[in-house]
Amino acid sequence: MMEQIITQASSYAAQIDNVIHLIAAIVGVWLAVAFYVFFSFIFKYTRKRHPKAAYITGETHEDGKWVHRAHFVVIACDVVILVFAAMAWHHVKQQLPPAEATIRIVGQQWAWKFTDPGLDNQLDTVDDINTIDELHVKVNTVYHFKLEAKDVLHSFSVPVFRLKQDAIPGRVITGWFKPTKTGEYDIQCAEMCGIGHGVMAAKIVVETPEAHAAWLEQHKSQNITQNIKTKNLKKLAINK
Template sequence: MIDRYVETLSTYAKDIDNLILLIGVLVGFWFILCEVIFFYFIIHFRAKDGKRAEYISGEEKSHKRWISAPHLLVLVCDVFIVVGAVKVWYEVKQQLPEPYETVRIVGQQWAWSFVHPGADHELGTADDIKTVDELHVEVGKVYHFKLEARDVIHSFSVPVFRLKQDAIPGRVITGWFEPTGTGTYDIQCAEICGIGHGVMVARIVIESPERHAAWVAEQSPITLAAANRP
C-alpha cells in the first residue's frame, strides 16, 4: 500500500511498511472511534430547552467503563504493536548479515560523502573511491555501512530502503542494507542540522554487477592517476 507512493527497494522495506501499517490501522481505528463517540456525547448531552447540559464526574461504575474497557482493548492492541516492532527491530537492527562490502558514510553540514572500498572490497586501501553526493552500490548485495558525523547530529535516510539512522559526532554506527532493484534514488538528512538541512541531499545509484564493476574501474584512484600521468 505504502509502496504505491514510495518504492520499496531493500529486503526489509516491506517489513517496515507492514509495521507502519499495523500501527496506523490500530491507532487510526481507536482515533476515529474515540472522535465519533466524543462528538456523539457532545451533541447528545448538549443543553436543550428546559434541560441543562449534563456534567459527569466519572465516579460511577457505568461511567468508568467508558474508560476502562477501551483501555484494556488498547493494551491488547499495544501487544500486537510491540510484538511486531520487536520482530522488525530484531531482524533489521539486531542482525548483521554477512556483508559483500562495507561503505563509509560521512555526514556534515550540509553534504553526504562516501568512501567505497573499490575493486579489492576492502576499506582503507589505496583503491578506495571517495565521492560527495553520490553513493554507488550493486543490486542484490548486502552492504554494511559505517556512519559518521563530522559536526552535528545528522540522520542518514534512504526512503526507498525505509532506512533511517542517526549519525552522531564521535561515534561510528554500523548498519546494513540489501538493495533489491536498480535505479537512482534520494538520500536525505532526516535530522534538523542547521540552515542547510533542507538541501542536504545526495543520490544512491543502485547498479547491475556489470555496470557497478565498470564504475569502480573507471573511478578507481589508481586508474585516474594512471590516466593523468604524462
C-alpha cells in the same frame, strides 16, 4: 498504502511499512469509534434535545465499567503494536547479516562523502573509490556501512530504504541495508547541521552487478592515483 506513497527499495522497507500499516489499522479503528461516540453525544445531548442533564458521578463500579473495559482493549492493542515494532526494530537495527561489501559514509558540513571498497572489496586499500554526494551500490547485495561525521551531527537518511541513522563525530556507527530495486534515489541529511542543511542532498544509484562493475572500472585508475596522492600529502603533513 505506503508503497504507493513512496517506493520500497530495500529488503526491510516492506517490514517497516507493515508496522506502519498495522498501527494505522489499529488506531484508525479507535479513532473512528472515539469520533463516532463523541459526535453522537454532541448531537444527541444538546440543550434543545436534552434540556436536563443526568447526574452521574463516574465513581461507582457500574459507571466505570465502560471506561475500564475499553481499557483492556487498549492494553491488548499496545502489546500487538509493541511486538511488531520491536521485531522490525530488531531486524533493522539490532542485528547484522553477514556483509557482502562494506562502505564508509562520512557526513560533513554540507556534503556526504562515500568510500566504495573498490575491486578488492576491502576498505582502506589503494583501490578505494571516494565519491562526493553520489553513492553507487549493487542491487540485492548486503552492505554494511561505517557511518561517521566530521564536524556536527548529521543523519544518513534514504527514504526509499526506510533507513535513517544519525552520524556522530568521534564515533563509527555500523549498520546495514540490502537494496532490492535498481534506480536513482535521494539521500537526505535528516539532522539539523547548520545553514547548509537544506542543500545536503546526495544521490544513491542502485545498479545491476554488471553496471556496478563498469562503474568501478571507470573510476579505478583515477582514484588509485588520487588515493596515492592524498596519502603522500598526509605523510607530508605529518612530516611537517
